[in-house]
Each structure stands twice: as structure tokens, then as C-alpha cells.
Amino acid sequence: xxxxxxxxxxKIKNMNMQGMIVSNPVNIKxxxxxxxEGILLLTxxxxxxxxxxxxxxxxxxxxxxxxxxxxxxxxSISQEDFENFFxxxxxxxxxxxxxxxxxxxxxxxxxxxxxxxxxxxxxEKQRMIKDEKEIENxxxxxxxxxxxxxxxxxxxxxxxxxxxxxEEIERYFKQNGADGLAFDTIVASGINSSMPHAIPTDxxxxxxxxxxxxxxxxxxGYCSDMTRTIFVDFVQDYIKPVYELVLxxxxxxxxxxxxxxxxxxxxxxxxSDFNVNNxxxxxxxxxxxxxEIHEMPTLSSRSEQILKENMIITDEPGIYIPGKFGVRxxxxxxxxxxGAERLTKSNKDxxxx
Amino acid sequence: xxxxxxxxxxKIKNMNMQGMIVSNPVNIKxxxxxxxEGILLLTxxxxxxxxxxxxxxxxxxxxxxxxxxxxxxxxSISQEDFENFFxxxxxxxxxxxxxxxxxxxxxxxxxxxxxxxxxxxxxEKQRMIKDEKEIENxxxxxxxxxxxxxxxxxxxxxxxxxxxxxEEIERYFKQNGADGLAFDTIVASGINSSMPHAIPTDxxxxxxxxxxxxxxxxxxGYCSDMTRTIFVDFVQDYIKPVYELVLxxxxxxxxxxxxxxxxxxxxxxxxSDFNVNNxxxxxxxxxxxxxEIHEMPTLSSRSEQILKENMIITDEPGIYIPGKFGVRxxxxxxxxxxGAERLTKSNKDxxxx
Numbered sequence: 001x002x003x004x005x006x007x008x009x010x011k012i013k014n015m016n017m018q019g020m021i022v023s024n025p026v027n028i029k030x031x032x033x034x035x036x037e038g039i040l041l042l043t044x045x046x047x048x049x050x051x052x053x054x055x056x057x058x059x060x061x062x063x064x065x066x067x068x069x070x071x072x073x074x075x076s077i078s079q080e081d082f083e084n085f086f087x088x089x090x091x092x093x094x095x096x097x098x099x100x101x102x103x104x105x106x107x108x109x110x111x112x113x114x115x116x117x118x119x120x121x122x123x124e125k126q127r128m129i130k131d132e133k134e135i136e137n138x139x140x141x142x143x144x145x146x147x148x149x150x151x152x153x154x155x156x157x158x159x160x161x162x163x164x165x166x167e168e169i170e171r172y173f174k175q176n177g178a179d180g181l182a183f184d185t186i187v188a189s190g191i192n193s194s195m196p197h198a199i200p201t202d203x204x205x206x207x208x209x210x211x212x213x214x215x216x217x218x219x220x221g222y223c224s225d226m227t228r229t230i231f232v233d234f235v236q237d238y239i240k241p242v243y244e245l246v247l248x249x250x251x252x253x254x255x256x257x258x259x260x261x262x263x264x265x266x267x268x269x270x271x272s273d274f275n276v277n278n279x280x281x282x283x284x285x286x287x288x289x290x291x292e293i294h295e296m297p298t299l300s301s302r303s304e305q306i307l308k309e310n311m312i313i314t315d316e317p318g319i320y321i322p323g324k325f326g327v328r329x330x331x332x333x334x335x336x337x338x339g340a341e342r343l344t345k346s347n348k349d350x351x352x353x
Numbered sequence: 354x355x356x357x358x359x360x361x362x363x364k365i366k367n368m369n370m371q372g373m374i375v376s377n378p379v380n381i382k383x384x385x386x387x388x389x390e391g392i393l394l395l396t397x398x399x400x401x402x403x404x405x406x407x408x409x410x411x412x413x414x415x416x417x418x419x420x421x422x423x424x425x426x427x428x429s430i431s432q433e434d435f436e437n438f439f440x441x442x443x444x445x446x447x448x449x450x451x452x453x454x455x456x457x458x459x460x461x462x463x464x465x466x467x468x469x470x471x472x473x474x475x476x477e478k479q480r481m482i483k484d485e486k487e488i489e490n491x492x493x494x495x496x497x498x499x500x501x502x503x504x505x506x507x508x509x510x511x512x513x514x515x516x517x518x519x520e521e522i523e524r525y526f527k528q529n530g531a532d533g534l535a536f537d538t539i540v541a542s543g544i545n546s547s548m549p550h551a552i553p554t555d556x557x558x559x560x561x562x563x564x565x566x567x568x569x570x571x572x573x574g575y576c577s578d579m580t581r582t583i584f585v586d587f588v589q590d591y592i593k594p595v596y597e598l599v600l601x602x603x604x605x606x607x608x609x610x611x612x613x614x615x616x617x618x619x620x621x622x623x624x625s626d627f628n629v630n631n632x633x634x635x636x637x638x639x640x641x642x643x644x645e646i647h648e649m650p651t652l653s654s655r656s657e658q659i660l661k662e663n664m665i666i667t668d669e670p671g672i673y674i675p676g677k678f679g680v681r682x683x684x685x686x687x688x689x690x691x692g693a694e695r696l697t698k699s700n701k702d703x704x705x706x
Contacts (some may be wrong), residue, residue, distance in 0.1 A: 035552075036550070052635070052636070053549070053633070053635025053636060053673075054548075054549040054550045054635065054636050055548075055550060056675075057547065057548050057673075057675050057676075058548050058550065058551070094454075096453065096454040096455040096458075097453055097454075097455045098453060099453060099454055100449065100450055100451060100452060100453055100454070101447075101449040101450075101452055101453070101454050101457040101471075102449040102450045102471070104454040105449075118454075118455070167527055171524070174520055194410065195407075195408075195410050195411050196406070196407040197389070197407045197408060197411065198411070199388075280406075282405070282406030282407065283405070283406060283407050320406075322409075322410050323410075
């Protein structure tokens, strides 16, 4: 049997569940490599993937006999079949953080399940520790991102719009081996940089601009994430203390991150130093990524999470002054026994184009 | 007050609810034009949008004083504030088809609500009937899509890969006024066309290929959707009866669609004719679209929905022969009093490139 499904079957057994309904497509992709609309049932005896006519052929071509997953067209399943899937199961797990309240009620009714129990992100928690192949994919996504940054530095010219720069990033990714974007690219220049989640506009890049570029790609389905804040022609004096404070803290967090470090402690180091300087850290210091751009754990002052070897996490402090400007610097990191390895390696000193 | 929120307040009042939590970001965008992460509360007296530091500035710049929406940073809200929002409310509505089971439990606890009640897609149902401005946006998205198709017919050359064609479609959209893609473009050639949801591959376009292109863009946030099945150099004889059967039924459905028509009846016309010819309609005949690419209602044999003036719906029958080929032809339509107006207007006769 597929090793990940074998792991999940053992796991739910230990939690006194005799079956599970896996609905989150990202979890299904993680477990089976299937990329389609459908639902995975672990019943007492079988693993069943229920999909529809649009996907049957594609799903069959993704799976091998070793997966031991039976693929079924939803149209061939009767109400009686649904009721039999979990017959004699005392507890059946479901993903309470993915399944809507309406679906939860539908599952209860359709499968005639008495006790549909919460599984508390068991699959998402397993996904926190990346295996060798996952790390390779993320490293490759980060490498493409670094190369894209080098390219974009020579590409940007005064008079271009933020949108043009964002489009060039996307074009570069697609033509250089990435599957596509990991998330919508942020290119925020001048006062637009004061919005952490700015959407690229038709504003033209001008002399004296600060530009925040937050971008990442996917490689074999796995994400990268990097932010650099760069300057056009020169660095305005009033920006320098902010840039240096952000960079100092980004580097400080990077030095503290390692197997055994506690999420909130790392975040508090940065928050305290920002506060001393009369700034706030208005978002989390970082987040994990993998098949999704935001995964568990989060690096924040509210998280008790202990970091472990082979977790992937971003380190991205930022300071934003409404109506003026913002600075954010971000790397994707791999947590190791003795520290954190930078997977995005682009320069973080003042970059003036 | 914003007219859409006014409408919603009246609506929930009639349903004996004294408040509502709107969580679905598409519904929030529809009601307020806000495009951010956050939650909209309709309390007895106020409309409150709760977001976080990353979005405050952007949200403030989207809203006008006439919206009568108070924007609040989640960090400034105490547990007591949360409990006061719905004080003395007997019933508070929530979106059971969007809110996860875990969030539902969190809302109950955080807002101390005794009766969190299902709102049965009230906002989604309102979104089914498009207003003048929405229709204008969809028309424009369809026009860009038609123009893109004309462009792509002269762009495709033998030896190009499916991926290259898909990338050119995306490039065209972005450079010709669209916000971006409405969904991932399908370019499926040769036997790949037998998968209704094929992902573009590195397969090269060859002489004799059939190519299914399913694509659409967004304009001011609103979607378009069109599919054409075209041919390289010549049409294989064994494909002709299938192409003609699909086209005949696409046209037949188009003639039957109008205000007052019943979804399942239209779908059954196509299904019957396919069955008589020993084929199955393996997916829905169509779906509505708007801010999202799939909206209510669906055009399928299981839907009792009566179509109404100013609904938007796709008409997209398809036949797929596993391992061989597939044919799908799709238009986006506007339902009118006396018929359906084609918003995508590209040619549907044999197109040979």
C-alpha cells in the first residue's frame, strides 16, 4: 500500500477511528498524488477515491497498483453503497477545518454515520515535516526564484508600471521550469509599499522609489516565497533606519531558528526590538509552506509550536508606515538540527537599480 | 447605506435574524467591493468589517462614507467586544456552505451566540441575477475572449506545445485589458482531448490533431468562459459524427434557454439525444458564472432551477471517448425574456487551421 495512506490508517486506528473521509484536495494530493475533484474514503477494508466522469481517466493514469486505491465514478454509487461504506464503524474521522458545516451535515446523512469525529489536522501536521523529495522540490522552486530576482533587477526600468514588472516575473517563472506562481506577485512601489498585501497597479516606477517585491513559484507542486525591498537610483535618508532595523531583525531571527526553537519566542525577539524603536510587527513573522503557500506552523507570538528538523518556514519581518512607505525582507528557510538553511539566497544589502 | 447591504439587512430581518456573519470573501466583494481577508458583521445597529493590519489601509481606500461600514483591526477587539456584537440577538445567520465545521464552533464560542442559523445561500441566490454593470463586465470579458480566440487561431503552428498555446492565451488576456485568467486554461490536443479537465502538457501540436481549447478571462473581477474544438489540417472522418452531434445539441440547448425554462428539462434534451446515439453526457450541461467561474445555478438533469432574465449561464455539451478524443463546444449566454443571447460569438463550424 501507498506508504502515506498506510501511515494514515495506522494513525486513525490509534485514535480509535475505523474510517476517515478525506475531503481536502491538498491532503488528497499529498497522500495519493491525485490532482482532481473528488473524495478519498478510508473504510475498514478499502481505500476508495470517488470522483466523476471528468476525472476518471486522469486519476487512473496517476495511480499505480501499489497505491491500492479503488477509483469509482460517483454516478455508479447508490444510496445503499454510501450507507455501507462505514457500516459497523463506531467513529469516522473528517477534516473539520476543511469541511463546511453544510457538508458535515450532508456526510452524516449520506453515509449514515453516528459519530463523525474531528481529526485535528492530523494530515496537515504530518505535512509539516518535509521528506527528501519535498525538500528537493522546494529548493528547486527557491533556486528559480533567486534566478528570477537576478533577471528582474536588470529588467526593471524607470517608466515601467508595477503590473509590467509582475507580469515579467510570471513570464520568467513559466519559461524557466516552474509550474506557475505560488501566489499573486506583489510589486509595490513608492507609497504603495506601505500596504503589505498591495496589488500591482499602473503606477510607474520612478527615481527615488522604494519597491517591495514579494514573489514565489511552484515546482512539482511545491512553493517558494521571497521578498526583497529595493531602491531606484538612491535610498531616501528617512528610509535607511527602517530598512536597517528590518534587516537586522530578519538576520537575528534567522540565527535563532533551529530544531527545538519555539515559534513565539523567535517572534517576540523581533516584536520587542520593533517596539523599542516605536514600530509594530503587524503580521506574523513567518509561515510554513509546501504544497500550499501557507501551511502549519506559523511563526508568531501566539504559537507555542516547537520547530523541528525538515520544517520549511519563512522569515519575513516588515515595517509599514501608512501613506509613506514599507520595508519587508523575506527568505524561505529549511530548519536543521543546528540552525536554519537559507533556500532563497539573494542579496539583502541595499540593492539600488 | 450601500444598497446591497441594505437589501441583505432587509432580507435577514424577514428571516427573523437580528444579525449575520458574512465570511465568504466573494460575497463580501459582491456586497462591499472589498478584496481582502476579513469578515463582515451585520449587527443590530452597525455594519462592521474586521480585518488585520495588512489590509486596513487598502480597505479604507475601497470604501466610501456611503457604505456605512466601520473598519476595525482584529487586534483592537477584545473578547468582551466580540460577545457584545450580537448581544440580545435571538438568531444570527452564517454561511453554512462556506464556513467550516471548526469555524462554526469557533463563532458560537467567540461571539457567544446561542442560535447560529443557516442562511441557505441567500447572497449566492441574489448573485444569480446580474445587474446592468455586472452584465457589462461579463460582456466585455467575453469580447476579449472572442478576440483572443481569433488571435490564437493565427498563432498556433504545428510543433508548438499545448503549454505554449495556453501561455499565449494568458499573455493575450493580460495585454488586452483583462485582469487575468478566469480559470486554468485547457489546451488538449489529440488523445488528450478525451479528458474534459486536461492540463496543458508538452505534447506538440501535429497534423490531424483535434484540439479542445477551454478558456476565459476576468474583467473588473467578472468571468467569461468559452470552449472551441478545432482541427489541424483536416478533420478525421471518425470525429465528424461526434462533432456534429455535440454542435447540434449545443445549438438546440441555446434555442431552448430563456426566462422560465427549467434547468433539468434543458439538460435532459441533450442527454436523451446523446443516449440515443450511444454516448453519455458525463458532466453538467452548463453552469452560471460571475465573480466566480462556477456560480449558481447549474444546468443539469438534477436541478429544478427555473431560469430567469439576467442570469448568465454556459451551454457546454461534450462527448469524450477515453484514449481516443473528445469534443466540447461552449458559449457563455445571457438569459433574456425571449431567449438566450450569446455573449461569446466565435464561429462554431469546423475550424481547420
